[in-house]
Each structure stands twice: as structure tokens, then as C-alpha cells.
Amino acid sequence: MSPMLHLLWARLVQAAVVLLLMSYAVYALIGLMPGDPVDLMVSADPRLSSDDAQRLKALYGLDRPLTERWASWLSAAVAGDLGYSRLYARPVLEVLLPALGNTLRLMGLALLLALLVAFVAALVAASRPHSLRDFLVNLAAFAGISTPPFWLALLLIAVFAVWLGVLPAGGSGTLAASSGSAWWRYALLPVATLAFASAGVYTRYLRGSLLEVLRQDYIRTARAKGAGEARVLVRHALRNAAIPLVTILGLELGALFSGALVTETIFAWPGMGRLIYDAVMGNDFNLAMVGLLLATAVTLAGSLLADLLYLWLDPRIRYR
Amino acid sequence: MSSGVSPWRLALIRLTGSGLALAAAALLACLLIGALGAPLVAAVLGVDPQAIDLLARFQPPSAAHPLGTDELGRDLLLRLLYGGRVSLLVGLFGALGAALIGTLVGVVAGYAGGRLDAFLMRLTDAVVALPLLPLLILLAALDLQKLGLSAAAAGAESVSLYRIALIVALFGWTTVARLVRGATLSLRERDFIAAARVLGVPYRRIIAVHVLPNVLGPVVVASTLAVGNVILLESVLSFLGLGVQPPLASWGNMLSNAQELLWSAPRLAILPGLMIFLTVIGFNFLGDRLQDALDPRALEGP
Numbered sequence: 001m002s003p004m005l006h007l008l009w010a011r012l013v014q015a016a017v018v019l020l021l022m023s024y025a026v027y028a029l030i031g032l033m034p035g036d037p038v039d040l041m042v043s044a045d046p047r048l049s050s051d052d053a054q055r056l057k058a059l060y061g062l063d064r065p066l067t068e069r070w071a072s073w074l075s076a077a078v079a080g081d082l083g084y085s086r087l088y089a090r091p092v093l094e095v096l097l098p099a100l101g102n103t104l105r106l107m108g109l110a111l112l113l114a115l116l117v118a119f120v121a122a123l124v125a126a127s128r129p130h131s132l133r134d135f136l137v138n139l140a141a142f143a144g145i146s147t148p149p150f151w152l153a154l155l156l157i158a159v160f161a162v163w164l165g166v167l168p169a170g171g172s173g174t175l176a177a178s179s180g181s182a183w184w185r186y187a188l189l190p191v192a193t194l195a196f197a198s199a200g201v202y203t204r205y206l207r208g209s210l211l212e213v214l215r216q217d218y219i220r221t222a223r224a225k226g227a228g229e230a231r232v233l234v235r236h237a238l239r240n241a242a243i244p245l246v247t248i249l250g251l252e253l254g255a256l257f258s259g260a261l262v263t264e265t266i267f268a269w270p271g272m273g274r275l276i277y278d279a280v281m282g283n284d285f286n287l288a289m290v291g292l293l294l295a296t297a298v299t300l301a302g303s304l305l306a307d308l309l310y311l312w313l314d315p316r317i318r319y320r
Numbered sequence: 321m322s323s324g325v326s327p328w329r330l331a332l333i334r335l336t337g338s339g340l341a342l343a344a345a346a347l348l349a350c351l352l353i354g355a356l357g358a359p360l361v362a363a364v365l366g367v368d369p370q371a372i373d374l375l376a377r378f379q380p381p382s383a384a385h386p387l388g389t390d391e392l393g394r395d396l397l398l399r400l401l402y403g404g405r406v407s408l409l410v411g412l413f414g415a416l417g418a419a420l421i422g423t424l425v426g427v428v429a430g431y432a433g434g435r436l437d438a439f440l441m442r443l444t445d446a447v448v449a450l451p452l453l454p455l456l457i458l459l460a461a462l463d464l465q466k467l468g469l470s471a472a473a474a475g476a477e478s479v480s481l482y483r484i485a486l487i488v489a490l491f492g493w494t495t496v497a498r499l500v501r502g503a504t505l506s507l508r509e510r511d512f513i514a515a516a517r518v519l520g521v522p523y524r525r526i527i528a529v530h531v532l533p534n535v536l537g538p539v540v541v542a543s544t545l546a547v548g549n550v551i552l553l554e555s556v557l558s559f560l561g562l563g564v565q566p567p568l569a570s571w572g573n574m575l576s577n578a579q580e581l582l583w584s585a586p587r588l589a590i591l592p593g594l595m596i597f598l599t600v601i602g603f604n605f606l607g608d609r610l611q612d613a614l615d616p617r618a619l620e621g622p
């Protein structure tokens with residue numbers, strides 16, 4: 001277990017360094033966004049003169065150099081003070097944490113759906129390589145990775161909410177939940193939108209990995225023993241082919257979060273991606289800053305988890 | 321396989337033997353011709369692509385407007401063609417920038433090895449792990465005047481276009497870097513590189529003459545795939561109102577209002593997305609086939 005601990009330690013240090021660098025970069029970038037907090041106050045209150053504005057800037061330390069301001073932000077953040085959201089007039093964590101829960105639910109469901117689709121599709125394709133069905137699965141996978149997510153969302157809304165009228169076009173079902181109606185109806189379209197692209201990526205990867213595994217000696221042994229084709233495919237091949245997929249899952253988490261941002265924006269799903277977008281558009285500097293760092297922390301944690309899972313699944317590396 | 325055929329020629333032979341690659345190439349050629357010929361189409365139709373005509377909103381297809389008009393009475397066909405110019409331009413520039421950065425990082429990491437290699441690869445890992453879209457949104461929202469650009473330069477119409485290409489290139493280089501590093505690592509151990517080193521050829525020259533031409537294959541494949549990705553990202557950003565700014569048409573920003581138009585004019589919500597889809601899938605197919613065609617291990621031919 002020692003290499004696992006070693007890796008865990010190294011990756012934690014690395015993640016901390018990335019987060020620290022990100023916090024500086026994002027802090028600097030947010031300073032370059034249009035407008036500044038004092039100007040926003042001035043524009044909201046016509047009685048403030050330019051002298052007042054100068055005094056306010058000095059009061060809040062906005063006239064100090066960038067690195068100094070970042071250092072004081074960091075020390076406050078470490079002490080637990082992450083500031084208030086301008087748009088929601090509440091501490092940013094109070095705004096972000098429930099949204100993070102919603103985003104993780106959306107991402108988790110989409111990941112499950114994408115994996116389910118990918119396993120079935122890859123098995124269908126790899127069971128008869130270079131056949132018509134292999135070609136069709138490949139075509140569908142390419143369509144998955146090539147479809148603009150917001151367009152897919154629009155098409156789904158057009159079909160299921162506008163023409164058929166069977167599913168809601170947006171929202172998260174908070175009202176529906178309190179009145180006892182099914183929340184999953186609100187999740188169906190966003191989850192499907194988000195899962196579509198990922199399913200394409202995973203299918204292509206899993207198919208390649210399956211074809212490679214199917215060439216191995218132990219597959220021939222299994223067939224020689226008289227194991228049925230379904231058993232060979234699922235029990236012998238798929239289990240081994242799925243292991244490298246774990247690495248891809250870790251790498252794709254950032255992409256999944258990006259997809260979640262688009263999906264949440266269109267379906268009015270109260271998640272973190274939409275919150276970050278609104279914060280950037282609405283000059284909510286604190287919310288944008290902490291939201292971006294939280295999103296980074298989530299994807300870093302996800303890829304770390306994937307690495308550990310990989311070690312756990314593949315004993316050859318664990319006991320090296 | 322005859323030994324007189326160069327790898328690139330071999331790749332071309334394999335590519336032309338693949339129906340899918342040919343279909344993708346034909347599709348992309350059509351899109352390119354359409355984009356390049358947009359002013360010609362405008363001249364033939366006698367319609368100004370930017371002209372707003374509020375009396376002719378949501379017109380159905382007609383002789384004057386082959387695909388009808390949009391919510392401001394502008395010709396949809398022309399907007400699609402001009403949008404294609406923007407999307408292809410951003411896609412090609414963005415992918416080119418990403419390929420340049422990626423090749424530089426990959427060759428340096430692979431050839432230098434050691435600590436520099438470890439650092440550059442950790443950096444690549446970190447960039448891959450970042451939640452890309454929120455960062456791009458932040459970068460796209462920056463005030464260029466605070467970066468020292470004059471108000472006129474920051475407000476120029478084409479600035480939003482190059483800025484998107486640049487931003488996307490800043491984060492899109494990781495795949496190229498990984499592929500190039502891998503190829504460089506194995507090249508470094510080959511005899512002809514060792515021979516060049518022993519002969520005292522300076523490392524810059526070794527990289528320029530011996531390494532770069534041999535890593536071109538993976539660079540071309542990754543760049544082709546990157547064009548599709550860049551176009552996809554540009555469309556998302558433009559859709560969110562942060563990419564290419566109106567009145568400049570891009571397929572993404574043409575869909576910004578599509579959500580409200582789904583009921584009244586589904587045409588306007590479907591066609592721009594279809595164009596993005598076709599372009600991206602074209603580049604993805606081409607890149608994928610190119611990868612197979614350039615793979616020296618797949619020697620059995622098409």
C-alpha cells in the first residue's frame with residue numbers, strides 16, 4: 001500500500017500548488033474584468049464624489065499592488081472569510097455549496113448514463129469489428145463528440161418540451177419536489193444533454209480497448225475452454241478493457257464540468273456552472289473567484305480519485 | 321509495401337482509399353467554398369448580409385432569400401456563409417496556435433528530459449485538469465482596455481475573433497504537447513539522432529532538421545482534431561454572448577436567441593447548429609482517418 005500513499009501525498013501537494021497558482025492567476029484576471037467594486041458603488045449612489053471613491057479605494061486597499069492584495073485575500077480565505085456575493089448578498093459559500101450539490105448530482109447522473117451507453121455500445125461494436133453495426137456505433141460516437149451541447153439542448157427542448165410537451169423545458173423541480181411530483185422529469189433532459197458527448201468519448205475509447213484485449217491469450221484460452229461468446233465478452237474482456245477507462249474518466253472531469261456549465265445555463269438548473277457564468281457576467285467578483293477555485297478543486301479531486309481507483313483496480317501497479 | 325513510397329504519400333494513398341475520409345474532405349471543401357464565396361453569393365442575390373429590415377422579419381424562403389430571413393430581417397443564407405468564415409477562421413487560427421505551443425512544449429520536454437520534462441508534463445496535467453469553460457468565460461470577459469489596448473483597438477469588430485482564437489490556443493495545446501513529447505522521446509534514442517549529436521551538430525539544428533520533420537505526423541493529426549474542438553468551443557462562447565460579438569455573424573451567436581425562436585422559427589434554431597455539427601464532425605473524421613493513415617504500424621494498407 002505504500003506506493004498508493006506515496007502517490008496520494010505527491011498528488012495532494014501538486015493539487016495544492018495548482019490551486020495556489022490558480023488563485024493568483026484568477027485574482028489577477030478578475031482585476032482585469034470590466035468595472036471595479038468602488039465604481040459599482042459610485043454608479044449605484046449619485047451622492048458619492050470622486051474624492052469619496054478615492055477614500056473608499058484606500059479603505060478597501062484597492063490602491064495597493066496586486067500581489068499584496070492577493071496575499072491579504074489569501075490570508076482571509078484561509079481564515080475562512082471568502083467574502084460576500086454581490087448578486088446574492090450572502091456569504092459566497094452559502095451560495096456555492098447548494099449549487100455544488102446540484103452540479104455534482106447532474107454530473108454524477110450524466111456520468112452513469114454515459115458509462116451505461118458506452119458499455120453497451122462498445123460491446124455491440126467490438127463483438128463484430130468492421131461490421132455494419134461497428135460502423136454505426138462509430139458514427140454515433142463521432143456524432144456525440146461533434147454535437148454542440150447547447151444545440152442538442154435546444155433540439156431536446158424543441159422535441160420534448162415544445163412539440164410533444166411531455167417534459168419541462170427547464171428548472172430543477174424544487175416546486176415539483178415540494179408538491180410531490182417526480183423530480184427526475186426535470187433531470188432527464190439536462191442529464192441526457194450532458195451525457196451525450198461523454199458517451200461518445202467513452203464509447204470510442206472502450207471499443208479500442210476492448211479490441212486490444214480481445215487479441216490477448218487469455219481470451220483465446222477462455223474461448224478454448226468453451227466459454228460462450230457473451231461470457232467471454234462481458235466477464236473476460238470487458239472487465240479488463242474498462243480499467244484504462246478510469247484514467248480517461250479522471251481526465252474528462254474538467255470537460256464534464258464545462259458541459260455542465262452550458263447545460264445548467266440553458267436548462268436553468270441551479271448549479272455551479274450557471275452561478276459562475278452569472279457571476280462573471282454580473283461583476284460578482286467574490287463569487288466568480290471562489291466559484292472558479294471550487295470548480296478547479298472538484299476536478300482536481302476527481303482526477304486524484306480516478307488515479308487511486310486505477311491503482312486499486314490494477315494490482316500489477318499496486319504491488320510493483 | 322514498396323520502399324520507394326514516402327510516409328506522407330503512403331498516408332495520402334490510404335486516405336483516398338477510405339470512403340469516410342473522402343466524404344469528410346468533400347464536406348469540408350464544400351463548407352470552405354461556401355465561406356470563401358460568401359461575398360459572391362451576396363453580390364448575386366443583391367443582398368447586404370448586414371442589412372436589417374424589420375419589415376421583413378421571419379420571411380419564409382423565397383427567390384431573394386433562399387433560406388428566408390432572421391429575427392432582424394437579415395438574409396439567413398448569407399449569415400450562415402459569413403458565420404462559416406468566422407468559425408473556420410477561428411478554428412484554423414486557434415488550432416494553429418495550439419499546435420505551435422504544443423509542439424514547442426512537447427519537443428523541449430521530450431528532448432531535454434529530466435527536471436524540465438517533469439515540470440512541463442506536470443504543467444500539461446494541470447492545464448488538462450482545469451475546468452476549461454469557466455476559465456474561458458473569465459478570459460473572454462476581460463476588459464482589453466485594462467490590458468493597455470486603446471478604446472478603438474479594443475472595440476474593433478475583428479478583435480473578438482482573434483481574441484477567441486488566442487484564448488482557445490492558450491488552453492488547447494495539451495494534446496499536441498503530449499503526442500509530440502512521446503514521439504520526441506523515442507526519436508532521441510534513435511541512432512541517427514545519436515550520430516548527429518556525436519558529430520557535434522548543435523541541438524537547435526538537431527531539433528529543427530531531425531526531430532521536427534519526424535514529429536509532424538502526430539502534430540497534423542492533433543491539429544486536425546483540434547480545429548473541430550476549437551470551433552465547438554468558439555460556438556459555445558459565442559452562444560453565451562462572450563465569443564464573437566454581433567453584428568459579426570458566427571454560428572454560435574446566431575443561436576443566442578434561438579431559445580426564444582424555437583416555436584416561431586425553428587429554422588433559425590436548427591440550421592446554424594447543423595453547420596457547426598457538420599464542420600466539427602468533418603474535422604473529427606478527417607483527423608481520425610489521418611491518424612490511421614499515418615500510423616506506421618498499420619502496414620497492411622487500406
